[in-house]
Each structure stands twice: as C-alpha cells, then as structure tokens.
Amino acid sequence: MTDPNTDLTTQSSTLASELFAPGVGAQAGPPTTPAPDTGSAGDVTPGAHSHGGPTPTGSPAERFTSTDPDAFGVPTGREETWRFTPMRRIRPLLDGADSDATLSWTTDLPEGVELTRVDAGDPLVKGLPEPVDRLAALTRQRARGADVVRIAGEAQLDRPVTLGLAGTGGEDVVWGQLVVEVGAFAKATVVLDHTGLATYSGGVTVIVGDGAQVTLVSVQDWAPGAVHGGQYDAVVGRDASFTQVVATLGGDLVRLVSNVQYAGPGGRAELFGVYFSDETQHQEHRLWVDHAVPNCVSNVLYKGALQGEGARTVWIGDVRIRPAATGTETYELNRNLVLTDGARADSVPNLEIETGEIVGAGHASATGRFDDEQLFYLCSRGIDAETARRLVVRGFFADVVQRIGVDALQDRLMSTIEARLGALPGLDEQPVEVS
Amino acid sequence: MREREEVSVLEIRDLHVTVGEGDDAKEILRGVDLTVRSGETHAIMGPNGSGKSTLAYSIAGHPKYTVTGGTVTLDGEDVLAMSVDERARAGLFLAMQYPVEVPGVSVSNFLRTAATAIKGEAPKLRTWVKDVKSEMELLEMDSAFAERNVNEGFSGGEKKRHEILQMRLLKPAIAILDETDSGLDVDALRIVSEGVNRTREEGEIGVLLITHYTRILRYIKPDFVHVFVAGKVVEEGGAELAEKLENEGYAAYVKGSKETATA
Numbered sequence: 001m002t003d004p005n006t007d008l009t010t011q012s013s014t015l016a017s018e019l020f021a022p023g024v025g026a027q028a029g030p031p032t033t034p035a036p037d038t039g040s041a042g043d044v045t046p047g048a049h050s051h052g053g054p055t056p057t058g059s060p061a062e063r064f065t066s067t068d069p070d071a072f073g074v075p076t077g078r079e080e081t082w083r084f085t086p087m088r089r090i091r092p093l094l095d096g097a098d099s100d101a102t103l104s105w106t107t108d109l110p111e112g113v114e115l116t117r118v119d120a121g122d123p124l125v126k127g128l129p130e131p132v133d134r135l136a137a138l139t140r141q142r143a144r145g146a147d148v149v150r151i152a153g154e155a156q157l158d159r160p161v162t163l164g165l166a167g168t169g170g171e172d173v174v175w176g177q178l179v180v181e182v183g184a185f186a187k188a189t190v191v192l193d194h195t196g197l198a199t200y201s202g203g204v205t206v207i208v209g210d211g212a213q214v215t216l217v218s219v220q221d222w223a224p225g226a227v228h229g230g231q232y233d234a235v236v237g238r239d240a241s242f243t244q245v246v247a248t249l250g251g252d253l254v255r256l257v258s259n260v261q262y263a264g265p266g267g268r269a270e271l272f273g274v275y276f277s278d279e280t281q282h283q284e285h286r287l288w289v290d291h292a293v294p295n296c297v298s299n300v301l302y303k304g305a306l307q308g309e310g311a312r313t314v315w316i317g318d319v320r321i322r323p324a325a326t327g328t329e330t331y332e333l334n335r336n337l338v339l340t341d342g343a344r345a346d347s348v349p350n351l352e353i354e355t356g357e358i359v360g361a362g363h364a365s366a367t368g369r370f371d372d373e374q375l376f377y378l379c380s381r382g383i384d385a386e387t388a389r390r391l392v393v394r395g396f397f398a399d400v401v402q403r404i405g406v407d408a409l410q411d412r413l414m415s416t417i418e419a420r421l422g423a424l425p426g427l428d429e430q431p432v433e434v435s
Numbered sequence: 436m437r438e439r440e441e442v443s444v445l446e447i448r449d450l451h452v453t454v455g456e457g458d459d460a461k462e463i464l465r466g467v468d469l470t471v472r473s474g475e476t477h478a479i480m481g482p483n484g485s486g487k488s489t490l491a492y493s494i495a496g497h498p499k500y501t502v503t504g505g506t507v508t509l510d511g512e513d514v515l516a517m518s519v520d521e522r523a524r525a526g527l528f529l530a531m532q533y534p535v536e537v538p539g540v541s542v543s544n545f546l547r548t549a550a551t552a553i554k555g556e557a558p559k560l561r562t563w564v565k566d567v568k569s570e571m572e573l574l575e576m577d578s579a580f581a582e583r584n585v586n587e588g589f590s591g592g593e594k595k596r597h598e599i600l601q602m603r604l605l606k607p608a609i610a611i612l613d614e615t616d617s618g619l620d621v622d623a624l625r626i627v628s629e630g631v632n633r634t635r636e637e638g639e640i641g642v643l644l645i646t647h648y649t650r651i652l653r654y655i656k657p658d659f660v661h662v663f664v665a666g667k668v669v670e671e672g673g674a675e676l677a678e679k680l681e682n683e684g685y686a687a688y689v690k691g692s693k694e695t696a697t698a
C-alpha cells in the first residue's frame with residue numbers, strides 16, 4: 001500500500017465495471033508510438049525488410065528484420081526492444097555461443113502428422129518470416145535448419161500434437177527452430193510443453209494453410225533458473241484461423257516475441273496469454289500483429305499476476321493496420337493483477353491505424369491490486385477471505401486458460417496457478433467449478 | 436448447519452461509526468438504537484447522506500467503516516467481533532445498494548460457493564440446480580445469468596434481482612435491504628417485492644428495509660418505520676409514519692436535527 005503506483009484500490013469506486021483501474025496501471029504506460037528499432041536499424045530504408053505489405057509514404061517506420069545478427073548490432077539495453085529486459089540475465093543468450101546442446105524431446109504425434117528436419121539451406125527455412133531482433137537472428141543461425149511438424153491438408157487430428165521439450169540442466173545454450181506447417185483446411189492443436197532447466201532460445205513459425213484452424217499452445221513450465229527467449233511467427237492463410245495460447249509460469253527469465261501476419265484476406269488470429277511472476281522472475285511478452293490485407297481479425301488477451309518483491313512482467317502489444325487492410329477488426333487487452341508490494345508490471349498497448357475503413361480497433365490495459373470491494377462482496381455472502389481471493393484470481397486466469405481446449409492441460413495449468421497462490425486449505429473442498 | 440427455528444434478534448445499541456482516517460475521520464452514525472426480530476419488517480427512511488448505507492455496511496462489516504462506540508449483537512453474539520464472512524454465516528445478509536462486479540466468477544459458481552459456506556456443506560447438486568432455477572424463474576431472471584460473471588454488465592434492475600436471488604438461496608435470519616427499490620421500474624419493483632414477501636411468508640426472517648421512497652412500502656408492508664436523520668433514528672412509528680413522510684417529506688426532521696446539532 002506504500003507504492004502509489006501500484007495501489008489502486010482507492011480508485012475502486014470509479015471502477016464499477018473493471019477489476020482494476022483501466023489505463024491507470026502501475027506502469028501501464030500511455031500508448032506510445034513504436035520507436036523504430038535502434039542499433040543499425042537507422043541505416044536501413046524503411047520497408048526494405050517488410051513482410052510484403054505495402055509501404056505507404058508517411059506511415060510509421062517499418063520494423064527492422066534481418067537474418068543477420070550483426071545487422072542489429074549488440075543490444076546495450078537502451079534500445080526500445082531491449083529496454084525492459086534485464087540484460088545481465090539475458091546475456092548468455094545474446095552472447096550467442098554456438099552449441100550442439102538440445103532439449104530432450106518427448107513427442108506425441110497423432111495420425112497425419114510428420115516430424116522431420118530440414119537444413120538451413122532448405123527453401124522452407126529461407127522463406128520463414130525474418131528475425132526481428134538480434135537474439136532471434138542468432139537463433140535462426142545457430143539452429144542450423146529447423147525441425148518441421150507437418151500436418152497434412154484436411155487432416156482432422158484426433159488429439160493434440162504434443163512436443164515435450166525438457167531442459168536437461170546443461171551449461172550450454174540450446175538453440176532451436178521449429179516450423180509447424182499446417183495444410184489447407186486441416187484442424188490441429190499443437191502443444192509445446194517446456195519444462196526442466198535450460199538456457200534456451202527457440203524460434204517457432206506456424207504456417208497456417210488456407211482455411212485451416214490451428215491452435216498453438218506454448219507452456220513455459222520451466223524449472224527455476226531457466227532462461228528462455230524466442231520469436232514466434234504465425235503466417236495465417238486465407239480464411240484460416242490461428243489461436244495461440246502462451247502460458248508462462250516457470251523459469252527465471254522468459255522473453256517471447258509473437259508476431260502475426262496474414263497471407264490472405266479473411267484470416268483470424270487470437271493471441272491469448274497467462275503469466276504468473278514471482279520475486280525471481282522476469283516475464284516479457286511482446287506481440288506484433290501486422291494487418292496488411294483486408295478483412296482479417298485479431299484479438300489479443302493477456303492476463304498476468306505478480307507476487308513478491310521484484311516480480312516483473314512486461315507486455316507490449318503492437319497492432320498495425322496498414323492502408324490495404326480495410327475491414328480489419330482488432331482488439332487487445334492486457335490485465336495485470338499485482339498481488340503484493342514491490343512487483344512491477346509494464347503494459348504498453350499500441351495501435352497504428354492507417355486506414356479509416358475498418359470494422360473496429362481498440363485496446364485496453366489495466367494493472368492493479370485486488371479490489372477490496374470485490375472481496376467484501378464475496379465475503380459478505382459467507383465466503384472466507386482466502387477462498388474469495390482464490391475465486392477472484394482463479395476466475396481471472398480461467399478466463400484465458402479455458403481457451404486452450406485441452407482439458408488435461410487446462411487442469412494442470414490451473415493447479416499450477418493455484419499452487420503458486422499458496423498451499424491454502426479449503427479450495428479442494430469448495431465446489432468451485434469455473435464456468 | 437445453522438438452525439432457523441429459533442427467533443433471531445439483531446440488536447443495535449448506541450452505535451457510533453466514522454469513516455476516514457485520523458484527522459479526516461468523520462462521524463456518520465451518532466448513536467443508533469434499533470432492534471430487529473425475526474418475523475418483523477422494519478423500514479428505515481431518511482434523506483440522502485443521512486447514513487443509511489453506513490448503518491447497513493457497518494452491520495455487514497465493511498472495512499471502510501470504523502465503529503467507535505456501541506454494540507451490535509445477533510442473538511446475543513457480538514457481531515462487531517466477527518469477520519465479514521462470519522457475520523454472513525451467523526445469519527446476516529446485506530442486499531447492497533450498489534452490488535459489485537466480480538469478473539471471471541460466474542453467478543452459478545458464486546452462488547454455490549456462498550451456499551456451501553453458509554450451510555457448512557455443499558448443497559446436493561440436483562436439488563440445488565432446481566432451487567436456483569426456480570428462484571430465477573420467480574424473479575424473472577433469464578437462466579443465462581447463471582453463466583455470466585457476477586454482476587458484470589448487469590443493468591441496475593438485474594443487479595437488484597440478483598441480490599434478492601442470493602437472499603432467497605442463502606436464507607438469512609436477518610436481511611438488510613439497502614435501497615433495493617432504487618433504479619427499479621414498476622414491474623421489477625413488484626417482482627423484487629414479491630421475492631421479499633415470499634421469504635417473509637415462508638419463515639421467520641427479520642427484514643431491515645432501507646429506502647427513501649414510500650413506493651416499495653406499498654408492496655412490502657413494514658411493521659415499524661424509523662426516520663433516520665443525521666446518523667440516528669429521530670422518530671419511530673408504524674406503517675402510518677411512512678404515509679406522513681410521503682406527504683410531508685423529511686423537512687421537519689432535517690430542520691430539527693440541525694437545530695439540535697447547533698444547540
């Protein structure tokens with residue numbers, strides 16, 4: 001209650017409809033204009049490395065992309081893309097030492113799914129969306145090719161594709177590049193389940209064929225001490241739908257960049273995230289949705305909780321609607337629940353709209369504490385304070401976790417979250433079915 | 436499980452309550468005396484800002500209010516020593532003037548969790564679902580409300596129905612209804628009032644009905660009317676007192692209290 005930046009309970013009377021104060025978030029920054037990447041980006045002609053969208057004059061600078069790590073320069077921590085990241089802790093990755101280390105893979109591949117490997121010269125690798133920062137470029141280079149999950153066109157998988165990716169606790173950095181290629185009109189869920197101890201950077205590209213429906217779930221359930229960086233890209237085909245669910249619970253430092261581009265009109269992308277940071281953790285999620293073709297939809301919902309002195313989360317949500325992207329509909333929302341003093345959540349939504357002919361565009365960000373009024377309300381119905389607190393947090397996360405659509409995984413994540421809330425008695429006996 | 440057969444008594448004696456901290460503390464309740472027994476319906480009527488909600492919240496235990504003097508007991512038990520949830524489990528219920536939205540918590544989950552807490556065991560699923568459904572029907576609430584988040588996006592009238600639904604399901608010994616009538620159109624007022632009356636007819640509930648209009652008293656006949664001005668009860672009477680207030684308003688009492696205050 002001593003930090004005026006995080007103590008928002010006094011505002012509750014004005015927050016009738018919100019869990020916490022919209023926009024007045026602790027460090028919920030005002031929408032900012034995206035700073036072009038610094039480093040060598042300034043030398044590059046805007047648009048030179050765009051993902052193929054039109055480059056209208058007078059529009060914001062293009063985001064710099066390159067497969068060459070040196071094109072980005074070495075980050076100092078002052079760059080827009082790195083300014084939130086603890087440089088000391090990410091240094092082992094940014095140093096970029098070559099290595100043959102791998103994660104230990106456990107795979108469950110349903111009928112109709114093929115797992116192969118291609119080398120760096122393969123056209124598939126060459127054609128992937130380019131890295132957006134030095135770490136991603138290093139990763140692309142060091143991974144020397146890619147592991148490829150291929151899901152045949154029109155496949156209807158009877159269960160999710162699961163890749164258990166476990167860190168083995170080695171000293172060496174692990175570099176990885178995964179491509180998930182889903183054929184037209186296929187329907188698939190792919191789960192990346194990260195556990196164990198590793199210093200890992202993994203690129204993930206999902207190519208969603210026309211009319212396909214793909215869910216990618218990335219669980220970061222790392223052991224303490226793990227460091228995880230990575231760039232996720234989705235290329236969403238015509239009339240296709242892509243759902244990404246990111247659940248970051250474990251590890252010391254997790255910094256994931258998720259980009260979405262649309263290969264044709266009518267695409268739909270939903271990016272969901274949950275994260276829970278305690279005093280040892282830095283969790284950073286940076287999103288970039290690039291609307292460059294007409295009639296696509298994007299919807300972003302990230303929710304995080306912070307508990308403990310020094311807990312730190314960063315959420316950056318950039319959405320760009322280019323002049324050609326008429327009929328776009330986009331909404332992004334980030335909520336952070338600050339459970340204790342001394343935690344810090346940064347939340348920076350940013351929307352660049354370059355055409356007026358859209359269906360809708362909006363964003364919201366809210367960071368705050370438990371609302372005393374909510375707890376009073378629940379307690380005034382006989383519910384004890386601890387159960388009330390859990391109901392509120394559970395509801396907060398369940399809202400997102402439910403979108404995974406894999407019951408066993410949902411249950412596991414909810415129980416991990418509950419365990420993190422403290423081993424408090426009573427909840428198991430409570431008939432708390434979240435609906 | 437709480438027994439409801441015996442007669443309950445809520446006794447408020449010389450209750451003094453402040454809001455605000457330290458130098459900003461402001462006395463809102465200035466010696467309230469009131470006794471509500473099961474089977475009785477008391478109306479508290481008073482002008483805006485007289486402290487009616489403060490009284491209701493203080494009884495329920497809202498942390499914003501500080502009791503600086505007096506006592507509140509339920510069947511002799513010290514209510515002021517109880518936590519908010521203990522008060523509810525002891526049999527008190529407050530239908531709030533401004534019910535709170537709780538995102539991510541569904542009405543059905545909330546109701547069942549509350550009922551479990553109050554009864555001390557989970558209600559049998561089959562009968563519970565039936566009870567909730569039929570109460571919702573009686574209050575003319577669409578069954579879709581069960582899956583919505585608590586009060587989230589509810590209209591003013593829907594929130595009040597939801598409060599009464601909770602009262603119906605939790606079966607308190609004493610219910611305090613803080614301006615449950617405000618913001619209701621005529622139909623909703625009738626539906627909500629019928630809900631209260633059903634409870635009165637069925638069992639030995641004590642009702643403390645806070646309002647500043649007599650409108651609701653045409654549906655819910657009070658046994659006692661208390662005029663509440665500047666933090667205390669200034670006059671008491673039967674239902675006829677409400678009619679007097681209807682015709683004459685609070686002017687006489689407000690003036691009187693100011694004179695006393697400055698005297």
Ligand SMILES: Nc1ncnc2c1ncn2[C@@H]1O[C@H](COP(=O)(O)OP(=O)(O)OP(=O)(O)O)[C@@H](O)[C@H]1O
Pocket residue numbers: 454455461463481482483484485486487488489490532614647
């Ligand atoms: N936090 C606070 N600080 C200072 N004064 C407060 C605070 N909360 C309430 N009050 C004051 O206490 C007084 C009583 O408020 P209360 O809500 O109990 O009145 P009420 O009789 O319920 O009014 P209404 O008919 O409008 O519902 C009012 O003057 C109000 O402004």
Ligand SMILES: [Mg+2]
Pocket residue numbers: 487488489532613614
């Ligand atoms: Mg009031």
